Amino acid sequence: MVRKIDKDKARFDQIIRGRIKKDLKKYITGREMIGRKGRNIISIPVPQIDLPRFHYGDNQKSGVGQGEGEQGTPVQGDDGQGAAGDQPGQHILEVEVTLEELAKILGEELELPNIKPKGKSRIMAASGRYSGIRRIGPESLRHFKRTYRQALKRQISMGDYDIDNPIIVPINDDKRYRSWTERQNPDNNAVIIYMMDVSGSMGREQKEVVRLEAFWIDTWLRSQYKNLERRFIVHDAAAKEVDEHTFFHIRESGGTKISSALVLCNQLIEEKFLPYEWNIYPFHFSDGDNWSGRDTEKCIDVLKDNLLPVCNVFCYGQVKSAYGSGQFKRDLDKVFNDDERVISSDIPDRDAIMDSIKDFLGKGK
Amino acid sequence: MSIEAEIRRIQVEVEGYAREYGLDFFETIFEILEFDELNEVAAYGGFPTRYPHWRFGMEYNQLAKGYAYGLQKIYEMVINNDPCYAYLLKCNHLVDQKIVIAHVYGHCDFFKNNCWFSKTDRKMMDNMANHGTRIRQFAERFGQETVENFVDCCLSLDNLIDPHAPFIQRGESASSRDDGGDREVMKLRAKGYMDRYINPIEHIQKEREKLKKDKARKMRFPSREQKDVLLFLLYYAPLSRWQQEILSIMREEAYYFSPQMQTKIMNEGWASYWHSTIMTEKILRDSEVVDYADHHSGTLGTRPGRLNPYKIGIELFRDIEDRWNRGRFGKEWEDCDDLYEKHTWDKHLGLGREKIFEVRRTHNDVTFIDNFMTPEFMEAQKLFVYQFNPRTGQHEIASRDTRKVKESILYSLTNFGQPYIYVNNGNFRNRGELLLEHKWTGLELQTDHAADTMRNLQVIWKRPVHIVTVLGGKQVILSYDGKEFKKSDVSRAEKEETPTAAETTQ
Numbered sequence: 028m029v030r031k032i033d034k035d036k037a038r039f040d041q042i043i044r045g046r047i048k049k050d051l052k053k054y055i056t057g058r059e060m061i062g063r064k065g066r067n068i069i070s071i072p073v074p075q076i077d078l079p080r081f082h083y084g085d086n087q088k089s090g091v092g093q094g095e096g097e098q099g100t101p102v103q104g105d106d107g108q109g110a111a112g113d114q115p116g117q118h119i120l121e122v123e124v125t126l127e128e129l130a131k132i133l134g135e136e137l138e139l140p141n142i143k144p145k146g147k148s149r150i151m152a153a154s155g156r157y158s159g160i161r162r163i164g165p166e167s168l169r170h171f172k173r174t175y176r177q178a179l180k181r182q183i184s185m186g187d188y189d190i191d192n193p194i195i196v197p198i199n200d201d202k203r204y205r206s207w208t209e210r211q212n213p214d215n216n217a218v219i220i221y222m223m224d225v226s227g228s229m230g231r232e233q234k235e236v237v238r239l240e241a242f243w244i245d246t247w248l249r250s251q252y253k254n255l256e257r258r259f260i261v262h263d264a265a266a267k268e269v270d271e272h273t274f275f276h277i278r279e280s281g282g283t284k285i286s287s288a289l290v291l292c293n294q295l296i297e298e299k300f301l302p303y304e305w306n307i308y309p310f311h312f313s314d315g316d317n318w319s320g321r322d323t324e325k326c327i328d329v330l331k332d333n334l335l336p337v338c339n340v341f342c343y344g345q346v347k348s349a350y351g352s353g354q355f356k357r358d359l360d361k362v363f364n365d366d367e368r369v370i371s372s373d374i375p376d377r378d379a380i381m382d383s384i385k386d387f388l389g390k391g392k
Numbered sequence: 393m394s395i396e397a398e399i400r401r402i403q404v405e406v407e408g409y410a411r412e413y414g415l416d417f418f419e420t421i422f423e424i425l426e427f428d429e430l431n432e433v434a435a436y437g438g439f440p441t442r443y444p445h446w447r448f449g450m451e452y453n454q455l456a457k458g459y460a461y462g463l464q465k466i467y468e469m470v471i472n473n474d475p476c477y478a479y480l481l482k483c484n485h486l487v488d489q490k491i492v493i494a495h496v497y498g499h500c501d502f503f504k505n506n507c508w509f510s511k512t513d514r515k516m517m518d519n520m521a522n523h524g525t526r527i528r529q530f531a532e533r534f535g536q537e538t539v540e541n542f543v544d545c546c547l548s549l550d551n552l553i554d555p556h557a558p559f560i561q562r563g564e565s566a567s568s569r570d571d572g573g574d575r576e577v578m579k580l581r582a583k584g585y586m587d588r589y590i591n592p593i594e595h596i597q598k599e600r601e602k603l604k605k606d607k608a609r610k611m612r613f614p615s616r617e618q619k620d621v622l623l624f625l626l627y628y629a630p631l632s633r634w635q636q637e638i639l640s641i642m643r644e645e646a647y648y649f650s651p652q653m654q655t656k657i658m659n660e661g662w663a664s665y666w667h668s669t670i671m672t673e674k675i676l677r678d679s680e681v682v683d684y685a686d687h688h689s690g691t692l693g694t695r696p697g698r699l700n701p702y703k704i705g706i707e708l709f710r711d712i713e714d715r716w717n718r719g720r721f722g723k724e725w726e727d728c729d730d731l732y733e734k735h736t737w738d739k740h741l742g743l744g745r746e747k748i749f750e751v752r753r754t755h756n757d758v759t760f761i762d763n764f765m766t767p768e769f770m771e772a773q774k775l776f777v778y779q780f781n782p783r784t785g786q787h788e789i790a791s792r793d794t795r796k797v798k799e800s801i802l803y804s805l806t807n808f809g810q811p812y813i814y815v816n817n818g819n820f821r822n823r824g825e826l827l828l829e830h831k832w833t834g835l836e837l838q839t840d841h842a843a844d845t846m847r848n849l850q851v852i853w854k855r856p857v858h859i860v861t862v863l864g865g866k867q868v869i870l871s872y873d874g875k876e877f878k879k880s881d882v883s884r885a886e887k888e889e890t891p892t893a894a895e896t897t898q
Contacts (some may be wrong), residue, residue: 030432031432031440031444032431032432032448032452034444034449035435035444035445035446035447035448035449035452036449036452036453037449038444038446038449039446039447039449039450039453040449040453042446075450075454076446076447076450078447078544078547078548079548079840079841079843079844079845080548080549080550080551080810080841080845081551081552081810081811081830081837081841081842081859082551082810082837082838082841083811083835083836083838084836084837084838084839089778089779089780089790089800090697090699090777090778090787090800090804091699091775091776091777091778091797091801091804092696092697092699092775092776092777092778092789093694093695093696093698093699093700093703093704093773093774093776094694094695094696094774094776095696095774096696096789098788098789098790098791098792099788099789100696100788100789101784101786101787101788101789102696102697102786102787102788102789176682179682180682180683183678183679183681183682184677184678184679186678
């Protein structure tokens with residue numbers, strides 16, 4: 028039987044995906060929930076639609092909190108008044124999510140297929156992970172908190188607990204141990220080669236979009252490959268290899284020759300990453316405003332002759348700069364229309380990041 | 393024993409204790425649900441038969457995800473209805489069930505006895521089902537999209553109600569409506585030569601002005617500003633029957649839920665007070681202490697950027713109980729400035745219980761905090777005011793001054809921390825346009841949302857709509873005529889027409 032709520036949920040999902048009621052799409056929020064908070068701590072992206080109402084602007088608000096702290100101590104912003112009216116007694120726990128779990132959530136949310144690594148080296152390696160509790164196990168894996176709790180419970184219920192002298196002595200029955208599950212992981216090497224256009228038209232917001240997108244790509248591919256390397260190439264009219272920090276912070280100016288990056292990328296692969304040992308993922312981000320049609324032709328040649336035969340897939344993401352989006356994606360699509368090895372995607376703003384991840388990684392390559 | 397039977401046994405036991413303590417509630421029906429069923433019911437605000445709408449799907453999505461990833465869990469839901477309905481989560485620990493059932497009886501007592509709930513529909517369970525049926529019928533007849541769009545419009549305005557309306561006769565009574573026609577200024581009787589002394593010309597002039605103004609006011613439509621914008625629209629907007637009915641349904645539901653928003657702190661505080669009392673004094677077994685403490689502290693946990701209504705509520709009720717037990721109130725107490733004497737003050741009055749029962753009957757959050765939150769309490773609870781610091785781009789602790797803390801809490805609770813918006817004129821510029829007025833209290837509206845809200849308002853009113861508000865320190869009128877938005881200064885004529893925030897009489 029279809030539950031009533033499933034219909035409402037389906038309708039909500041359709042609005043979120045922009046299939047119906049497109050005018051509501053602008054009220055979708057949840058952007059802050061995507062992205063890294065602190066080290067590896069993350070909140071789950073939950074889309075939400077806030078219907079417009081007459082209300083005060085957020086930043087003018089002050090409020091009352093409870094706890095320690097001097098004047099000037101920052102307060103974690105948290106202004107959820109809760110759903111109107113109902114009285115569900117709920118409490119929110121903060122959980123830490125590891126990158127691995129994060130990738131799993133991402134995979135489930137976007138329905139990403141597992142990647143089939145190319146090449147013959149499809150060796151599986153087993154790895155363990157602590158995921159549960161059991162009553163037997165080696166002392167080295169004893170779970171102190173659980174054991175203590177169990178012993179405390181027992182002593183209280185047996186009347187052995189002395190408030191003035193609260194000593195808890197666990198007996199064998201109280202002891203709890205961590206248990207683990209084994210997982211099979213593909214033992215494979217992969218390299219991501221990020222290329223970014225840093226010409227004058229790429230602003231800070233565009234780079235932020237690329238950074239966020241790269242974070243998610245890393246997260247996902249890391250869950251799929253045991254050994255992941257990353258290389259970074261920036262280019263305007265000429266290309267050079269840089270480290271990660273420089274990649275996201277450099278600001279150049281000048282024109283755009285996309286071919287320069289592709290040539291350098293190819294060089295890198297030839298020198299360091301033998302195609303039969305590595306799964307190779309070149310990602311290129313640009314606003315698509317290439318120098319000339321001639322250069323675009325050159326790009327296509329390099330792709331066809333050199334890159335595509337050795338790469339798993341070539342991904343091109345076109346961000347939107349203050350000057351609009353260029354021609355490059357259209358040119359690319361025209362040539363490689365049916366070629367599964369080339370994936371291009373538009374990323375007009377931060378909200379489009381999830382969709383474009385799905386474009387890139389949804390094919391399972 | 394099956395779980396159901398076991399829970400039933402606990403329920404009977406807890407109910408007995410609750411009555412012993414003097415709690416008074418409607419019959420309470422407990423339903424035991426699996427987690428996905430509970431999430432569904434919770435998404436519908438507790439009413440499984442509610443009308444279809446995507447936002448319930450959204451709520452469900454959040455609850456389901458929160459549950460699946462272990463972020464949050466609903467323990468219970470209680471519905472204000474006669475009989476009361478309460479939903480329990482089947483997979484909860486038996487200890488948790490005990491706590492929750494005790495908690496539920498606290499809520500039920502509050503629903504039945506708190507005066508702000510006295511006008512709510514106690515047959516809302518049935519009524520919501522009727523609403524659901526109506527809206528489903530409309531959707532079949534006029535198309536889901538059409539109906540849903542209209543529901544969205546109404547929801548976007550559903551905070552424009554007057555929560556005090558059920559208790560006050562507002563607006564014009566018949567007598568005040570018809571007079572004013574050709575009334576002259578009343579003069580005191582005087583002999584001819586004394587007249588100009590007894591009825592001085594200036595005074596007569598002033599009175600005439602007043603009469604004129606009065607008359608002008610009565611010509612206005614509505615004759616006095618109206619806070620229940622939804623009601624005004626219901627009466628006067630050119631709506632078709634089905635639209636009218638939907639608007640009326642949305643308004644009814646908004647009024648039904650509004651006392652729960654008005655008493656969030658009290659309600660949760662009261663329920664927590666009782667679950668804690670009943671558990672610790674009556675039904676907690678030794679073996680359950682640890683789990684109980686774990687659950688209880690989780691519910692009452694505080695975080696810096698947030699006021700936990702459970703925590704503030706229960707602490708305040710306990711504080712009141714303690715003060716009235718020891719006689720720490722009244723003039724004598726207030727006037728005493730001997731710290732030592734204050735510290736050891738105890739008159740053994742034992743009025744605490746009685747007092748908190750009285751408080752739960754007559755107060756709402758605003759008056760609760762205003763009357764009973766003492767500086768000592770605020771200090772003990774480590775309350776502070778935080779503010780947005782534009783330089784660092786984050787919220788920071790601004791002050792621990794108890795006056796400011798209280799002011800800030802009251803400010804955020806009054807009118808639910810939302811702007812005061814009234815219908816000022818339904819025949820603005822004498823062209824049947826609608827003018828709303830935002831009473832300036834120091835905070836600006838968020839303009840993009842305000843604009844979109846006006847778009848929805850215009851869908852209902854059909855003619856152009858305006859709102860007078862303050863932006864950047866200046867009084868302005870925002871207008872939307874169905875095609876474009878305009879922001880204009882308030883002209884002098886309009887200034888006279890719209891009583892400005894400064895001179896409003898309330």
